[in-house]
Amino acid sequence: MASTTEYFDHVLILYRSVCASVNLVMRDGRPERALLKLNARSGDFDLYISEIVFPNELRKYAYYVLRQKKVIAGFDNAPDPEMLKLKYGPEYVQHRLEPLPHMHGVDKMTATLMDCMDAEQFLAWVQTNLALRVDS
Amino acid sequence: MKTLKLNEPYARVLEHLGDVQKHVDEALYRYALQQAQQQVLDLESQVQQWEDRYGCSYDLFAYRTAVDEAYVHELNAQPETHMWEADLITWEFYATELRAWRQQLNTLTMS
Numbered sequence: 527m528a529s530t531t532e533y534f535d536h537v538l539i540l541y542r543s544v545c546a547s548v549n550l551v552m553r554d555g556r557p558e559r560a561l562l563k564l565n566a567r568s569g570d571f572d573l574y575i576s577e578i579v580f581p582n583e584l585r586k587y588a589y590y591v592l593r594q595k596k597v598i599a600g601f602d603n604a605p606d607p608e609m610l611k612l613k614y615g616p617e618y619v620q621h622r623l624e625p626l627p628h629m630h631g632v633d634k635m636t637a638t639l640m641d642c643m644d645a646e647q648f649l650a651w652v653q654t655n656l657a658l659r660v661d662s
Numbered sequence: 663m664k665t666l667k668l669n670e671p672y673a674r675v676l677e678h679l680g681d682v683q684k685h686v687d688e689a690l691y692r693y694a695l696q697q698a699q700q701q702v703l704d705l706e707s708q709v710q711q712w713e714d715r716y717g718c719s720y721d722l723f724a725y726r727t728a729v730d731e732a733y734v735h736e737l738n739a740q741p742e743t744h745m746w747e748a749d750l751i752t753w754e755f756y757a758t759e760l761r762a763w764r765q766q767l768n769t770l771t772m773s
Contacts, residue, residue, distance in 0.1 A: 554755070558762070561755045563748070576748035578755050586754070588747035595741065602747040605728045622728050634738040 530560040530579045537575070537645045541566045544649060545573065557581075562645075571598065571656060575645050586625060589648040591656065598656065600630035601643050613639055691770070698767040705760035712753040716743075720757035724750065 534553060541548045545566035552563040559580050566573040570593055577587040588602040603625040610618040610626055627642045643651070668676075668686065676682040709720065716723050726733045727750060737743040 552752070556759060559755060559758070561752065563752060574745060574748060576751055578751050586751045588745065588751060590745055590748070597744050600745070600747070604747040604750055606734060607727075607729055607731045608734065623724075630738070634744060 530555065533579065534560065534562045537562065537577075538564070540646060540649065541573075541575075544568065544653075568652070569656075570594075571652065573649070573652065575648070577645060584625070585642075585644070587643070587645070589643070589645065591652050596632070597630065597634055598632055599651075600634060601627070601640070601648055601651075602630075603627040603642060606637065609637060609639060691773075695767070695770050698763055698770055701763040702760065702767055705756055705763060708756040709753065709760055712749055715749070716746075720753050724754065 538548070538550065541564065545568040547567045549565045550563075551565060552561055554561045559578055562575065562577050562579075564575045566575070572592045574588075574590040574592070576589075577585060579585050586603060588600070588604070590600045591598045605621070605623050605626055606628060607618070607622075609628045610621050610624070613626060614621050627640055628637050629640050630637050668682070673682065676685045679685055712723070713719060718726075727737070727746065737746045743749075
């Protein structure tokens, strides 16, 4: 991956080029970790991006798409105990606190395991699966 | 020990006061202490918002969300905590920074 600064710059440029409005909520770079939080509006959907990047390229993220304050989908890699059980079965306790990429469905009523995602892939998912109008 | 350059006007003033190194050390100590104290105050203020919202420390929240399925279901079911995973990572960022700056402050005051 490019440097964290370049990655965050890329994310901002991408979202600003695609979404009608982008609100940079937080951007904080420290020697040991960097944080980006932004909200964006595209079509009828509100997108919420939160991400921490560490020097060893570990990323922790939470991306949500909402419509009228209702969660349509969410993607994160928090160590969700239900997801850990699903992936590791009875041995899941040995993996507690381990980042685990997964997706939440409408109103977070469902959850499924998936591959790791980044902010660009999240935007592509939204555009593909929710047929967004592109405001450029 | 690191070597720093001292601008000539400051060096001239400090030379008139006696031991330049001693004065530089004192000035840097006060500045570093002030900066570390301000960082701790700012970070405490950041962290407080999540502690108020979830009624616990970051460590407890991180532990509960990693082991307590019922708690996670509860968070997922409430619209106001639907995006708790975003809070978790942002909270982690500032709680970890706070811990590090408290350690820096402690090191400074013990030196």
